[in-house]
Amino acid sequence: MKLNGRSGRTIWFDDNKKHTIYTYDQRKFPHKTEVYEIKDSETAAKAIEKMVVRGAPLIGITAAFGVYLACFETQGDQTFTYVQERINRLRQTRPTAVNLFWALNEQEKVLLENKDLGHYELADLLFDNAVRMMKEDEAACKAIGEYGLSIIEELAATKEDGEPVHILTHCNAGWLACIDWGTATSPIYQAHEKGINVHVWVDETRPRNQGANLTAFELQQQGVPHHLITDNAGGLLMRNGMVDLVIVGADRVSRNGDVANKIGTYLKALAANDNHIPFYVALPSSTIDTAIASGDEIKIENRSDKEVKYVYGKNKAGAMDKVLICPEETPGYNPGFDITPAHLISGLITENGIKTASEEGVSQCFMSVEL
Numbered sequence: 001m002k003l004n005g006r007s008g009r010t011i012w013f014d015d016n017k018k019h020t021i022y023t024y025d026q027r028k029f030p031h032k033t034e035v036y037e038i039k040d041s042e043t044a045a046k047a048i049e050k051m052v053v054r055g056a057p058l059i060g061i062t063a064a065f066g067v068y069l070a071c072f073e074t075q076g077d078q079t080f081t082y083v084q085e086r087i088n089r090l091r092q093t094r095p096t097a098v099n100l101f102w103a104l105n106e107q108e109k110v111l112l113e114n115k116d117l118g119h120y121e122l123a124d125l126l127f128d129n130a131v132r133m134m135k136e137d138e139a140a141c142k143a144i145g146e147y148g149l150s151i152i153e154e155l156a157a158t159k160e161d162g163e164p165v166h167i168l169t170h171c172n173a174g175w176l177a178c179i180d181w182g183t184a185t186s187p188i189y190q191a192h193e194k195g196i197n198v199h200v201w202v203d204e205t206r207p208r209n210q211g212a213n214l215t216a217f218e219l220q221q222q223g224v225p226h227h228l229i230t231d232n233a234g235g236l237l238m239r240n241g242m243v244d245l246v247i248v249g250a251d252r253v254s255r256n257g258d259v260a261n262k263i264g265t266y267l268k269a270l271a272a273n274d275n276h277i278p279f280y281v282a283l284p285s286s287t288i289d290t291a292i293a294s295g296d297e298i299k300i301e302n303r304s305d306k307e308v309k310y311v312y313g314k315n316k317a318g319a320m321d322k323v324l325i326c327p328e329e330t331p332g333y334n335p336g337f338d339i340t341p342a343h344l345i346s347g348l349i350t351e352n353g354i355k356t357a358s359e360e361g362v363s364q365c366f367m368s369v370e371l
């Protein structure tokens with residue numbers, strides 16, 4: 001199955017076969033496009049844990065459909081209790097992206113409001129709620145692009161003829177992390193589609209290489225000029241005037257505007273700040289956690305040290321392989337995210353406009369009023 005760019009949503013279903021949810025196995029990109037079938041809530045949970053699906057918005061919507069599928073895993077009057085248990089199981093998959101908990105809370109509200117429904121009626125309500133959230137996320141990412149486009153247009157106006165706007169991004173906050181469009185990539189796609197000359201520096205993003213495997217794959221498919229760089233090259237490029245703008249995604253934003261995102265984001269923010277380069281974070285309001293005051297309260301996921309000790313990729317025989325890059329006995333330490341403090345952030349690009357990374361700005365992220 002050949003993927004042709006943003007050729008639809010990253011998660012879908014067959015109207016005639018609704019007990020199966022389809023997505024891509026993102027561990028196989030860029031070498032293979034493999035559809036992954038999710039037929040029950042445990043498959044949904046494991047797909048999130050193993051990063052078959054990843055990216056804050058997509059994790060949330062996958063979990064929401066997982067709750068729907070749970071309705072078919074029990075009979076009779078145990079539905080409410082069982083579905084509640086499956087919601088709690090899905091909550092244990094990955095701790096940092098708040099979209100997971102937002103989507104599960106939304107499904108839990110439906111469950112609690114309909115305790116006495118039979119599992120088919122409850123399933124219909126949970127399915128419709130998951131589809132609603134999916135469509136809202138898709139629309140939010142499109143709107144993020146429209147607001148973020150204004151930033152790129154302003155920079156393009158300062159460029160000599162033919163000189164592109166150079167944008168650095170980290171990890172994958174692309175359409176593969178969302179339902180469509182992406183968050184950080186949405187302004188890039190919309191600028192490119194508008195004929196604005198853009199070029200993207202793609203951080204490879206060790207250890208899982210989401211930049212190399214996913215963002216480079218997306219941009220290549222969409223025909224957006226880009227170069228893959230090591231995570232450590234961004235500082236030099238910024239110091240040498242080769243970066244006009246940094247846009248990254250987010251997994252959780254606290255009330256004061258601190259941002260949790262893929263490990264390495266903070267270092268890019270420091271370098272951007274030191275070189276007076278605008279550093280924006282693109283996110284739907286479903287990524288904001290108003291329950292926490294600052295980034296210090298955000299739980300950082302620690303993943304297996306095998307991701308640090310091995311490099312995963314396709315060997316010459318075409319099979320996915322992994323190579324040990326250190327002594328076997330060397331222990332690794334693998335925090336998956338870091339915290340960028342609000343004072344390093346130029347602005348939050350949301351579906352409700354571009355807001356400041358501050359208490360006031362975050363509170364406005366839920367309002368569609370232009371300020």
Ligand SMILES: CSC[C@H]1O[C@H](OP(=O)(O)O)[C@H](O)[C@@H]1O
Pocket residue numbers: 054055056057170171172173174177178182183184210248249250251261262263336
């Ligand atoms: C648009 S959210 C994308 C966000 O999620 C990624 O993390 P992971 O690939 O581990 O799910 C990364 O932090 C991206 O910025």
